[in-house]
Amino acid sequence: MSEEHLFSISELAAMFDISSRTIRYYEEIGMLSSETRESLTKQRKYTNQERRRLKMILRGKKLGFSLQEIKEMIDLYETNPEGVEEKKRIIEYADRKLHEINEQISELQILRDEILSYKERYLHSKELE
């Protein structure tokens, strides 16, 4: 519809501060598709859709998930399921992930509080100043 801007590989790389190789690697393992190749040049072109996908991947990485886990999540996210069985499977997967994430959040909060109280104890020991 809209005049969709297409990104080159190095544009995307610069945008997210990663290497082109990384992007090609994600394609290699099926996490990104460069549907749109400049037919003559064979150069990869990325849509906004693909850019968002990449962003999701990188967020996942920042959160400590492996590329495989991220792939599962995104694939699920983009599949629309056939039949009740698969729907159930997806819901269960989502619930498992939600549980994981909640645990991760509360452990991070604990860690944060530990660091905070450590820092406080630390600031109040003025022997050296």
Next chain:
Amino acid sequence: MSEEHLFSISELAAMFDISSRTIRYYEEIGMLSSETRESLTKQRKYTNQERRRLKMILRGKKLGFSLQEIKEMIDLYETNPEGVEEKKRIIEYADRKLHEINEQISELQILRDEILSYKERYLHSKELE
């Protein structure tokens, strides 16, 4: 002081559901010390202190930190610093980590909300039932 129970390597491994090799590896790279070796047998023995250290390492891993990052944090945690300069350095490090952790928490919350709303949309599409 107290009759401290000493753990064997496989006790610890079972306790945290990891391999003995993993524990030896952590020692190899200086993240764990088996101070106390059974002098005759040369077998590693771990104190409660070491057990807690291991627990911290595994928590760090669950949260997506690399062993190196975890090492830095724990080392800092267990160092008591010499001089004002080092104190400042440690406080700054703590603040950076706190910032990182807060970001990670809020990104996880966003991810959680996304999954939740995805799941909701999903549950309310009854076409297939």
Next chain:
DNA sequence: GGTTAAGTCTACGTTAACGTCAACTAGGAG
């Protein structure tokens, strides 16, 4: 006293997630 269990050390193997390099192509800029 022979076997089994638990541990030790050395050392090579493995997987994920890229880095790096070489050889090639296609499109402008001068």
Next chain:
DNA sequence: CTCCTAGTTGACGTTAACGTAGACTTAACC
């Protein structure tokens, strides 16, 4: 036409975080 830039496809290299296998020791059990 020549050079430069940006991109392409192999293919081999690298690092973290262990796995695995072999050869040996010590304690324990029958």
